[in-house]
Amino acid sequence: MKIKAAVARAPDQPFEIITCEIGEPGPGEVLVRVKACGICHTDLAVKHQHIPVPLPKVLGHEGAGIIERVGIGVVELAEGDAVLMSFGSCGGCLNCQQGAPFYCDDFGTINMFGQRKGGSALRYRGAELSGHFFAQSAFATHVIATTRNVVKIAADLPIEVLAPLGCGIQTGAGAVLNTLAPRAGTSIAVFGTGAVGLAAIMAAKIVGCTTIIAVDIRSERLAAARDVGATHTIDGQSGDVANQIVKITGRGTHFSLDTTGHPAAVEASVSCLRQRGCAVQVAAPPRGTRYPVEASVIVGRGLTIRGVVEGDAVPNVFIPQLIDLFRSGLLPIDRLTTFFPFDEINRAIDEMETGAVIKPVLVME
Ligand SMILES: [Zn+2]
Ligand SMILES: [Zn+2]
Structure with missing residues (x-):
């Protein structure tokens, strides 16, 4: 046909x-x-x-x-x-x-x-x-x-x-709900507030993260992030982002998620973590991209760094869950x-x- x-x-x-x-x-x-x-x-x-x-x-x-x-x-x-x-x-x-x-x-x-x-x-x-x-x-x-x-x-x-x-919503929400699975009362920093990052922020709010920090270079996106659950926003071009996150949280966040694939953002998403924190990357940057991360920080703080494809989601299991969350107004x-x-x-x-x-x-x- x-x-x-x-x-x-x-x-x-x-x-x-x-x-x-x-x-x-x-x-x-x-x-x-x-x-x-x-x-x-x-x-x-x-x-x-x-x-x-x-x-x-x-x-x-x-x-x-x-x-x-x-x-x-x-x-x-x-x-x-x-x-x-x-x-x-x-x-x-x-x-x-x-x-x-x-x-x-x-x-x-x-x-x-x-x-x-x-x-x-x-x-x-x-x-x-x-x-x-x-x-x-x-x-x-x-x-x-x-x-x-x-x-x-x-x-x-x-x-x-x-x-x-x-794809997009499943990737952001899944990285939080399936991969990181934060406990209520924990903190997370989300780098990049496109659809993937905003879905991650919605998911972090759903599970009860009490500090949700959005990082982006566009002020209207940071406003959108606040609209769906970010408790703090940082302009990604305003200097040492990791340091600002540590200042907000006292010791760094429990979790971070990078959706941008930009090396500087990934570096900050690792440096902003507290001890035993976990950083997740979901972007697909151009082939050959390398991420600079501070080795002493990874070992000294006992960090986990993980890549995640499609939010670790089995579509026929996870999408119906997301639909229930959408119907209830939470997503x-x-x-x-x-x-x-x-x-x-x-x-x-x-x-x-x-x-x-x-x-x-x-x-x-
Ligand atoms: Zn996609
Ligand atoms: Zn297979």
Whole structure:
């Protein structure tokens, strides 16, 4: 069938919306009519080739929509189901079998490279078109996803608001709720207050962190951080950030989370910790990036430094929890989203890159 899709052709070219063909869902797959898709920094990192995945390619990995057809052997999902899409995983490797699909042996090939059994289901002008980014490629009106990366949701939910749960929100909230799991009354510093950082701040408030320090270089983002639960804010360009955090907390924070991937921010996110603190990094900076951290601080304070992919979240377990939190008003992600018609994908990306909007969501219909 014919669909519309936005193709990334080269780092310096805008996305081009084309009409192309999509095939039928195979065993274990579903065809989803996309209603909305959030834009995440990983989409832009690939388009800009900071992550070297071959272009041209259809990107988009925070898709949400309605199942139109199911492939052979799919019994848990049916035509008409509302679904959110998240990252793909193989299901067979040791980490998948141990409940950690976010560290699937094939995470890169399935998600970044979009490898699908039988090749891409997309064709353009008679030739195969690369897709299946994060087992979806949801900058499109239709996608083929797998039962492993599709989460069924209730039909009465605002699906376009929830689309970013599949990656950005899951990453920030999961790094706090799943990885750090702070006790009530502890402190955390969050570096970078885009959608990921703001979701982390919401999560820190949910679990009862009593000191939540947001660091960013944009004053309007720091205001947004206060709006969703930050108790203190620091301008990232105002001098020694780690020292300011130590002054606020007395001995440093119990936890820190860096969403920026900037070496200076990561260094501060480690130096701001108190004894036995834990720093987590979730960003995907350009290949070759190195983080300068003070060795004596790591050993002397007994620190833990951890990287986290997709918030250590099993989508079918964690996304329903996030939806319950959203329904109860504790995870107000509707405050982060700005909607754009699919045709205006390039304007949405411009406004994301200038910081005018926090989480752009494309609406396909
Ligand atoms: Zn696996
Ligand atoms: Zn993402």
